[in-house]
Amino acid sequence: MITSLQPSVHEDALASRPPVINDFSIRVATKNGSGSQTANTTLLRALFKMGIPVSGKNLFPSNIQGMPTWYTIRANKDGFIARRPSAEIVVAINPATAIEDYQSVETGGFFMYADDIKLQMNRSDISHYPIPVKKLATENEKDPKLRTYVANMVYVGALAWLLGIDLADIESALLFHFKGKRKPVDSNMKVVRQAHQWAAENLIKTDPFRVEKMNATDGLIMIDGNTAGALGAIYGGVTFAAWYPITPATSLADALNHFLPRLRTDPETGLPTYAILQAEDELAALGMVVGAGWAGARAMTSTSGPGISLMTEFTGLAYFAEVPAVIWDVQRMGPSTGMPTRVSQGDVLKVYFLGHGDAKHPCYLPGNVKECFEFGWRAFDLAEYLQTPVFVLSDLDLGMNQWMSEPFEYPDQPMQRGKVLTADDLKRLGGFARYRDVDGDGIGYRTLPGTDHPLAAYFARGTGHNERAQLSERPEDWENNMARLGRKFEMARKLMPKPIVQRVDDAEIGIISYGSADPAVEEARALLAQAGIKTSYLRLRALPLEQTTTDFIAAHRRCYVVELNTDAQMLQLLRLHAPEFATRLVAANHSDGLPLTADWISAAIRTSEGTAI
Amino acid sequence: MGTASLQKANVIGLQKIDYKGNDSTLCAGCGHDSIASQIITACYEMGVKPEHVIKLSGIGCSSKSPAYFMNRAWGFNTLHGRMAAVATGALTANHKLTGIGVSGDGDTGSIGLGNFKHMVRRNVRMVYIIENNGVYGLTKGQFSATADVGQELKHAGKNELPPIDLCMEALIAECGFVARSFAGDPKQVVTLLKAALSHRGTAVLDIISPCVTFNNHDDSTKSYVWGKTNDDRINDFTYVPHQEEIMVEYEEGEVKEVTLHDGSHILLKKLDSKHDPTDRAAAIELLEEAREKQLFITGLLYVDNRRPSLAEHLRLGDTPLALMPFERLRPSRESLDKILDSMK
Numbered sequence: 001m002i003t004s005l006q007p008s009v010h011e012d013a014l015a016s017r018p019p020v021i022n023d024f025s026i027r028v029a030t031k032n033g034s035g036s037q038t039a040n041t042t043l044l045r046a047l048f049k050m051g052i053p054v055s056g057k058n059l060f061p062s063n064i065q066g067m068p069t070w071y072t073i074r075a076n077k078d079g080f081i082a083r084r085p086s087a088e089i090v091v092a093i094n095p096a097t098a099i100e101d102y103q104s105v106e107t108g109g110f111f112m113y114a115d116d117i118k119l120q121m122n123r124s125d126i127s128h129y130p131i132p133v134k135k136l137a138t139e140n141e142k143d144p145k146l147r148t149y150v151a152n153m154v155y156v157g158a159l160a161w162l163l164g165i166d167l168a169d170i171e172s173a174l175l176f177h178f179k180g181k182r183k184p185v186d187s188n189m190k191v192v193r194q195a196h197q198w199a200a201e202n203l204i205k206t207d208p209f210r211v212e213k214m215n216a217t218d219g220l221i222m223i224d225g226n227t228a229g230a231l232g233a234i235y236g237g238v239t240f241a242a243w244y245p246i247t248p249a250t251s252l253a254d255a256l257n258h259f260l261p262r263l264r265t266d267p268e269t270g271l272p273t274y275a276i277l278q279a280e281d282e283l284a285a286l287g288m289v290v291g292a293g294w295a296g297a298r299a300m301t302s303t304s305g306p307g308i309s310l311m312t313e314f315t316g317l318a319y320f321a322e323v324p325a326v327i328w329d330v331q332r333m334g335p336s337t338g339m340p341t342r343v344s345q346g347d348v349l350k351v352y353f354l355g356h357g358d359a360k361h362p363c364y365l366p367g368n369v370k371e372c373f374e375f376g377w378r379a380f381d382l383a384e385y386l387q388t389p390v391f392v393l394s395d396l397d398l399g400m401n402q403w404m405s406e407p408f409e410y411p412d413q414p415m416q417r418g419k420v421l422t423a424d425d426l427k428r429l430g431g432f433a434r435y436r437d438v439d440g441d442g443i444g445y446r447t448l449p450g451t452d453h454p455l456a457a458y459f460a461r462g463t464g465h466n467e468r469a470q471l472s473e474r475p476e477d478w479e480n481n482m483a484r485l486g487r488k489f490e491m492a493r494k495l496m497p498k499p500i501v502q503r504v505d506d507a508e509i510g511i512i513s514y515g516s517a518d519p520a521v522e523e524a525r526a527l528l529a530q531a532g533i534k535t536s537y538l539r540l541r542a543l544p545l546e547q548t549t550t551d552f553i554a555a556h557r558r559c560y561v562v563e564l565n566t567d568a569q570m571l572q573l574l575r576l577h578a579p580e581f582a583t584r585l586v587a588a589n590h591s592d593g594l595p596l597t598a599d600w601i602s603a604a605i606r607t608s609e610g611t612a613i
Numbered sequence: 614m615g616t617a618s619l620q621k622a623n624v625i626g627l628q629k630i631d632y633k634g635n636d637s638t639l640c641a642g643c644g645h646d647s648i649a650s651q652i653i654t655a656c657y658e659m660g661v662k663p664e665h666v667i668k669l670s671g672i673g674c675s676s677k678s679p680a681y682f683m684n685r686a687w688g689f690n691t692l693h694g695r696m697a698a699v700a701t702g703a704l705t706a707n708h709k710l711t712g713i714g715v716s717g718d719g720d721t722g723s724i725g726l727g728n729f730k731h732m733v734r735r736n737v738r739m740v741y742i743i744e745n746n747g748v749y750g751l752t753k754g755q756f757s758a759t760a761d762v763g764q765e766l767k768h769a770g771k772n773e774l775p776p777i778d779l780c781m782e783a784l785i786a787e788c789g790f791v792a793r794s795f796a797g798d799p800k801q802v803v804t805l806l807k808a809a810l811s812h813r814g815t816a817v818l819d820i821i822s823p824c825v826t827f828n829n830h831d832d833s834t835k836s837y838v839w840g841k842t843n844d845d846r847i848n849d850f851t852y853v854p855h856q857e858e859i860m861v862e863y864e865e866g867e868v869k870e871v872t873l874h875d876g877s878h879i880l881l882k883k884l885d886s887k888h889d890p891t892d893r894a895a896a897i898e899l900l901e902e903a904r905e906k907q908l909f910i911t912g913l914l915y916v917d918n919r920r921p922s923l924a925e926h927l928r929l930g931d932t933p934l935a936l937m938p939f940e941r942l943r944p945s946r947e948s949l950d951k952i953l954d955s956m957k
Contacts, residue, residue, distance in 0.1 A: 219957075220957070221956035222956055223956045231952065234944065235943055235944060235949060236943075237942030237943050238942075239706070239934040239935070239937060239942065240705060242702065266930070266941060269931075271929070271930040272929075273941050275706075275927045275929065277705070277735075279731075280728065280731040283695065284695070284698040284701075285698075287691070287692070287697075287698025287699050287728070288698050288699070288701050288702030288705070290691075290699055291669075291689070291700060291701060291703035291705075291706070292703060292706035292934075292935070293702075293706075294703060295702070295704075295706035295707045295710070295935045296707065297705075297707075298942070299706070313695075314695070407950075407953040408953060410946045410949050415942065417939075448936070449703070449935075450687075450709065450933070450935075450936075453664065454631075454663075454664070454685050457663070457685050457686055457688070458687065459679075459688035460688065460690070461689070462691075463690065
């Protein structure tokens with residue numbers, strides 16, 4: 001029989017421990033659709049505003065309302081903000097998961113719970129704090145519909161007291177959330193204050209966790225990768241975007257819809273300098289982008305794995321017709337429906353070779369929100385310069401969660417249109433051949449529809465064509481075309497951003513990773529160093545791979561390839577890239593739907609190195 | 614002299630030869646070639662500037678056609694069934710261009726039906742021609758979704774499934790210009806093309822265009838013989854360009870005048886049918902009657918200029934997005950700083 005206990009017996013001993021300042025994880029268990037996101041992001045931003053390095057991750061189900069959802073916050077004075085496998089602080093609001101939430105509290109931590117949760121609580125290694133969530137919510141909100149939302153602010157107020165979060169920081173986090181609107185801020189703050197006061201009057205703190213103001217977030221911003229990517233696109237001059245709703249890419253299009261009217265309404269005409277269309281499917285979304293790119297727009301779409309599948313044929317067409325396009329793939333766990341709200345880096349191989357026949361594509365691999373912004377604008381210049389589809393491979397963790405970052409740098413070079421001939425050029429040249437390699441870089445000159453010259457037009461097609469864009473199935477025409485596309489791809493190899501390399505003297509072990517795995521890798525390296533294992537680190541930022549990576553592998557006895565998928569996809573590409581070093585590359589891949597942890601990476605490497613504890 | 618008429622310049626000083634395309638590689642006598650000729654004639658006679666035209670297609674015999682007219686226009690032979698999406702993007706990127714799409718019944722009626730209807734729904738300003746022969750030619754004679762019940766093909770046997778009427782689909786999607794014609798009636802085709810080119814949004818022309826190789830036997834409802842015998846015109850009309858005054862004299866009640874978006878007019882002479890092409894419900898009813906009685910009605914089924922085009926809906930200005938100077942596309946450094954400050 002499950003009964004509710006008021007635990008207090010062992011807590012004197014717990015209370016005598018030294019304080020733990022700015023180093024803990026919080027796990028909040030709620031139901032999705034209950035408005036807990038406001039509470040969670042408020043806590044996150046309040047800690048951020050206190051100057052403490054922090055990260056927040058929403059581990060949510062594919063559902064609108066009522067299913068279990070967890071939000072994890074990690075605060076760490078040393079700046080390690082990767083997800084941790086468990087938390088010292090667990091907040092239980094959802095009775096459905098209360099048993100497993102209770103068991104999940106790390107020894108020495110605390111369990112804060114809605115006091116109507118009936119549960120056998122018999123752990124003596126943790127502190128227990130029951131909170132009258134319902135009572136305080138009812139007192140504050142007469143409308144039962146809104147009561148659920150208000151209830152979340154109860155745990156914010158109680159946690160603020162327990163951890164010592166300044167209420168002024170909670171308030172400024174709420175002001176951020178509600179975009180400065182006083183009314184919702186005030187009504188939420190009222191609950192926060194009451195819960196704070198209730199906690200002060202009724203709880204005896206027996207856990208060691210505290211916050212203290214730091215200055216580690218001075219000058220930093222906090223933003224999600226999809227918003228960063230959308231802003232990048234806007235400062236990269238996007239003129240056309242087509243998209244179809246899909247988790248976890250939707251918020252990128254949402255951010256375009258939010259910022260474009262503000263930033264790109266022409267001050268003289270009052271008219272938009274962009275168009276954004278919600279397509280009928282992903283196939284049409286990329287079809288529109290290809291049409292717009294061919295006609296001269298800076299065109300983009302954003303999607304995830306299943307959408308990429310539908311975009312396969314158009315990607316092939318754009319590759320062979322040589323049409324610029326920017327495609328964001330915010331990766332999630334496959335297959336088609338799969339686990340759409342869980343993260344994965346599972347589209348690497350598919351996207352790199354997307355199409356039919358021989359095709360490969362430049363892919364940016366942003367490892368943080370700052371790179372989401374930077375690659376967001378650079379992708380347009382590259383797509384127009386190379387006249388080809390360019391992919392940005394982000395993922396759910398990077399795209400949908402909030403990340404601290406240095407402020408983004410304004411683009412440091414003017415926009416580049418690439419090789420486009422005007423009517424005047426054509427007058428001078430007396431014509432052109434669309435797919436002729438004039439400059440030896442594999443990139444032909446194109447014209448935009450509407451160019452006022454009788455010789456300006458050409459016929460774009462995915463089918464066989466010669467260098468004058470005429471239909472051709474002659475073997476030599478096709479071979480020449482493919483050889484030229486090969487030269488063009490070598491240009492991509494030169495132009496894509498180089499990996500970030502951290503070489504450690506005498507390190508025999510290298511780690512190669514990319515994307516959102518970065519914070520877990522950085523922390524794992526610190527853990528490995530504590531265990532006496534020195535590691536160098538190369539973070540890939542783009543495909544195709546190039547010489548820096550070959551040199552890195554050559555310089556290490558073993559290189560662990562850390563990635564978030566089951567088939568070790570980047571490892572396969574690395575072996576293709578540097579077959580002479582294939583045996584030096586060791587898979588350190590993991591895929592369970594959650595962001596990587598440093599604990600897993602360091603354990604995997606230590607096991608492989610024979611130094612496991 | 615015979616060549617003198619060929620050399621005659623149109624209103625923008627171009628000769629008909631300036632509208633030519635490549636030699637066709639379609640079967641001799643293919644209805645599609647006749648339609649390509651009428652596109653050339655319509656654009657030449659209207660003085661459409663070839664450099665301002667994009668001609669797009671999907672995949673199939675019909676979709677080869679853009680190569681056979683107007684070499685001075687930009688062509689894009691896209692994917693099977695997907696021209697509508699590409700056209701939507703291209704004509705949003707540059708809404709000043711004239712769009713001519715050529716598709717087939719397989720391309721539009723089967724694989725591309727969804728994209729087609731959404732393009733119509735968005736009202737992308739373009740002429741969308743379906744060269745409808747009821748059969749997949751390039752893959753050698755399978756039924757398409759527009760084949761009538763009871764039709765027989767050499768290899769495919771008898772068709773038992775009801776046809777999809779693409780004019781009906783267009784009407785249901787609120788298309789503002791819907792017409793059906795017959796490749797064997799070049800005069801009607803060219804007149805409809807001119808009116809379609811003057812339309813505000815998507816103009817759909819479903820043109821029965823016989824496949825001489827796979828579907829031209831006398832019993833086929835998509836054959837020349839069937840078309841010539843059964844062509845039942847619901848209206849005859851004259852296209853009057855906007856620069857010209859209406860000179861035709863007509864009796865009160867005999868002719869209906871419709872003003873098109875660019876200021877040009879069509880003068881509709883009603884025939885036996887009492888169909889009013891400004892009445893959408895009547896157009897749907899007429900198609901339903903034609904389906905029941907298997908009548909081959911041709912002419913302008915419906916015209917309505919009221920719905921804004923996609924470009925109007927998107928509030929696109931004088932400068933096309935594709936040609937927007939870069940200084941208008943990158944917001945200021947200060948604007949970025951302000952956003953970043955708000956994220957602190």
